[in-house]
Amino acid sequence: MQSFTEENYLKTIYHLSQVNESPVQTNAIAEKMQTRAASVTDMLKKLFDKQLIDYKKYQGVTLTTHGETVAIGVVRKHRLWEVFLVEKLQFRWDEVHEIAEELEHINSAALVERLDEFLGFPKRDPHGDPIPNRDGIFEPSLNVNLHQIPKGNYAVIIGVSEHSPAFLRHLEKLELTIGVVLELIEITEYDGSVELLVNNKKINISREVAQHILVNRKETV
Amino acid sequence: MQSFTEENYLKTIYHLSQVNESPVQTNAIAEKMQTRAASVTDMLKKLFDKQLIDYKKYQGVTLTTHGETVAIGVVRKHRLWEVFLVEKLQFRWDEVHEIAEELEHINSAALVERLDEFLGFPKRDPHGDPIPNRDGIFEPSLNVNLHQIPKGNYAVIIGVSEHSPAFLRHLEKLELTIGVVLELIEITEYDGSVELLVNNKKINISREVAQHILVNRKETV
DNA sequence: AATAATTTTTAGATTAGACTAAATTTACAA
DNA sequence: TTGTAAATTTAGTCTAATCTAAAAATTATT
Structure with a gap:
């Protein structure tokens, strides 16, 4: 099991390697997470020891398969909760990100699957971002x-x-x-x-x- | 704002002072929270400094008005989420406590109020425990x-x-x-x-x- | 009241995560 | 290719929350 913080690092590495290509640089992570490069280095060592990332000193990081699975799981939860907040609780699309940042760390496989079902297996969140299915697969899209x-x-x-x-x-x-x-x-x-x-x-x-x-x-x- | 851990201490002190009467003893808190008395003492000092509890060494603790407000807020969230899990996501009443233990720490006043409304302002959770309203008031009950x-x-x-x-x-x-x-x-x-x-x-x-x-x-x- | 038992607190360590400042490595330009 | 700038890591601290072991205070028992 990963901590709250570890999950956030993995999610950030995942997002950064989607936008630019991997490997992801220490400074990029630090900037995105509003922290210092030295803190990132500390965490990278830990994630490497847990085999969640591939990491060579000074050479940036990529997620391992396991790390990517965890990251996509967090993204899935984040986006499903955003759908819940907008569709069921009538939040506006500009209000949901912060709350979903907390909800995405709730730890229960059963909860995620039932939430998905309750929402009717949505394919996209309120901002149009694709929601991976339970196996981590995204519907292809053009962008x-x-x-x-x-x-x-x-x-x-x-x-x-x-x-x-x-x-x-x-x-x-x-x-x-x-x-x-x-x-x-x-x-x-x-x-x-x-x-x-x-x-x-x-x-x-x-x-x-x-x-x-x-x-x-x-x-x- | 309180940390996750501080909220759990306040909630525990609240529950213990409902069951037996206050002041609540260090050992009772330690047992309920599966931790050691020394750890509890450390936290009590911190909660006292934040004016969330009244505390005299060796004399046990009671919640201040502020501390009780926080504790009741956590209880409110816990019970509302339990209703959500049972009523909307079809969980059984014996499955919801653990998940609600996590959800109760999500931090958004708007979320709680909208969830309450979405659920139809329930008065009791799936185990029959009363849900305090937004002002922290419980409906009187007999027990x-x-x-x-x-x-x-x-x-x-x-x-x-x-x-x-x-x-x-x-x-x-x-x-x-x-x-x-x-x-x-x-x-x-x-x-x-x-x-x-x-x-x-x-x-x-x-x-x-x-x-x-x-x-x-x-x-x- | 004196002593034993229980409860609580203190003292000193540990771990996760973060920080600053300094050292090191890499990249890039003259 | 050599020197400098940028990026990254290391070394050493810090805070929150925990722990063990020992000391101190309180309560119970003779």
Whole structure:
């Protein structure tokens, strides 16, 4: 069994090796976890001794199969609890991350499976992130961001790649939430800002925002 | 804010001062928490410094108003989560205590209030224990055990005063669960065992079992 | 009241996780 | 290839929570 803290390290290493590729660097972990590199080194030794990571001094880390299983288990719990909080307890999508950070460490296999069933085996969390099944398998997905859609095309929002409450509330205000269908009218050459048609309204969003909105292209409306 | 561990100490002190009267002794806390008296003394000093308990060396402890508020908050969360696990996730009443021991430390006032609402503001947990409201107020209750009912009388089971899975499964097997109406036929003088009529069946239970079943007397069937 | 038994506290260590400061290794540029 | 900057690790502390063993205080018993 892993401690709360060990689980958080594994989860962070997992996320970092998804975004950039592995091996993951000590400093990257330290920054993400708001701690110091020296603390990370201490923990890496411990995780290595427990065979949860592969680690050579100065060479960064990758998760072992076992370590990845644990990390994906934590991600699964986090995302299922987020669905619970939004679907059952009526929280907004920008409020659930912090609470799920605590709930993800509750330790009961039976609880996770029953929660999954209670929620109807959801495939994605409220931000559109995929939920691994009990075997740790994710449904394949495309991950195209809005900025990559050619003009004149339609798309449906399936997720976001940035989870800060400020960003999520901004999207909410723009009516850019999961499931919304939009038409991409124009990408401004000068600053990369994007003009959209959403709910019959024309709106303009910055390149930064557009790049954090994940979509599926749609052939028709 | 209190740590996980501090919350557990406060909860234990709270429970012990309900059962026997206060002040609560160091050894009693140690036994209940499966730890050593020396560890308890260390923690008592800390809780005293935080003004969560009143404590004089060698004289035992009582909770301060603040400490009691925290303890009741933990009890409230524990019992609400137990209701969730049984009512929504279909756990049995003998399976929920351990999971609730973890969930009770999740830290979000909004979560507790929304969970309470989602569950329909339950007044009692799956073992019949009262759930304090958001202000820490318990609904008054009588707490008569089955052994105190005069023969020939009817009663309805409202709770239990012993929560071990073994005991709960035993009751389940005897069909002695919350809400069940029974008639007390006889209390055997020799060993205090009790003869009951439940669901039209005559059964016999030991004095020990009878004393851990809490009931309300009923005038009629 | 004196002594024995019990309870509680103190003293001193230990472990997990974190920190600072200094040393070391790696990477990169002149 | 040599020197410097950046990244990482080591060494040594710190705090929270625990422990054992010993000392002190309280309670019970003659």
